[in-house]
Structures are given as C-alpha cells and as structure tokens.
Amino acid sequence: MRTRMLALTSAACGAALLGAAALPASAFGSSSGSASGSAQEPEAEAGAGAGVVTAARLLAEVRACSRISKGRYRTDSGSAKATVPVCGTRDAVFWKADMDIDCDGRKTRACNRKTDPYFLPETAFQSSRGEPLDSAALPHVVVPGPSKVWDYRKSGLTGGSVVAVVYRDRVRYGVIGDTGPTGIIGEASYAMAKTLGIDPDPSTGGAESGVTYIAFKNSRISPIESRARAQSRGAALAREFVGR
Secondary structure (H helix, E strand, C coil): CCCCCCCCCCCCHHHHHHHCCCHHHHHCCCCCCCCHHHHHHHCCCCCCCCCCCCCCHHHHCCCCCCEEECEEEECCCCCCCCHHHHHHCCCCEEEEEEEECCCEHHHCCCCCCCCCCCCCCCCCCCCCCCCCCCCCCEEEEECCCCCCCCHHHHHHHHHEEEEEEEECCEEEEEEEEEECCCCCEEEEHHHHHHHHCCCCCCCCCEEEEEEEEEEEECCCCCCCCCCCHHHHHHHHHHHHHCCC
C-alpha cells in the first residue's frame, strides 16, 4: 500500500539489479522471519510435472492486448510517462510491467522499517485470522487502487484472486494481496519476487522490466494465505486459459 519511489537511480544500480535477477531463487535463501502457517507449506515447482503450463504458453496467450483500462499506468512514481495498459480476455486480466517489492504487512526480519523505508504494518486484504498478510512468506501481487483509469473490482478481482506471474522462463502462482497507488502498476510481495528468482530486497531489489501478471477473474481462494491452494488453483486455471 506504500507510495513507491524509484529505488535505483544510477546505471550501476540497474546493472546490479539485473545481475541479481539472473540468480536462481535459492541464491537468496529462505525467509527466516516468517512464522505464519503459509510459510510452512511446501511450494510446488511450476516448471515440473505432467500438464504444467510453461511460461512460453502463457505468454503466447497474452501477446495481444485488448485494453480495458481507460488510460495507462506508470511503473514508478518517478517515471516520465504512463506506458502500461491493463488488458483483458474472457477469463483474465493482465499487464506487463516491472516488479517493485512490497514488504508491507506483518513485521518480520525481512520486512520492517529498517529493511524498507516505506514499510506499512498493514495490507489492503487480511488473513483468515484478521491479520495483515505476511509479505515475506506469501507470494502475492499488488494492484492499483480503484480509479477512473481502472477499478480491479469491476474486472472480477478481489483480495485472494489467483494470479500467475511470469518472469523469464518461470511461472509462479499467488494471490492479489494488497493495493497500491492509483497511478502506478507493477509490484509484488517479497515472497513472490524470491520464488521467481528476483532479488526481493525492498530497497534495492526488484526487476526493471519483463514481468507479466495474469489475474484470473472470479478465482478467489480461501484462506487467502494458503500457498498450496493458490498453487493448485492457479495451475488448473492456467491449463484452462491456454487450452480453451
């Protein structure tokens, strides 16, 4: 929910970010500050097993954009132009942007005011226990707050809606877990970045481009914090999405 700023302001920082993004997820270790139940659920790899939808297949389905937003979004508060439209299909909504790191919600060793200068102790959507989500443990995506440009609620989306995030050759599933500034798009949780192999550091991490977000309409799972349900539901929805 924080107002995002450009974390990197020099070409040197940009090069460092790209280098970090190329590392596998295991290079960043595990989130030791997470004690919620969702952190204990095993994560199924999205790139193994029968019937798995690859990044290439998903990207082929969203190659063309039928724009549903009334305008475009900036990727950061310092961006000179708004360049990102929200696009729609019969079954999903998608956008292609960067990835800034959302560390808001439950305070952990990874996500707190020391690690993230924009840290907020709440998220727009709460866990089944009525608590802020744990951004260090739960892979989730941030959508722009409702505005005249686009209102996610009118697209069949809400907190807990299932999202597929594609970066390079990886597909990972999560949920919509937070809202952000009304004019900015392209943000996901610490845990989502980590599982995609993107540097999850809320101050210096993220990806400058090349991230595709596919949010499936009317797909809300419960409890919102269940990584296993997001994974299984996301995999099934992805198969339907590319097979229709």
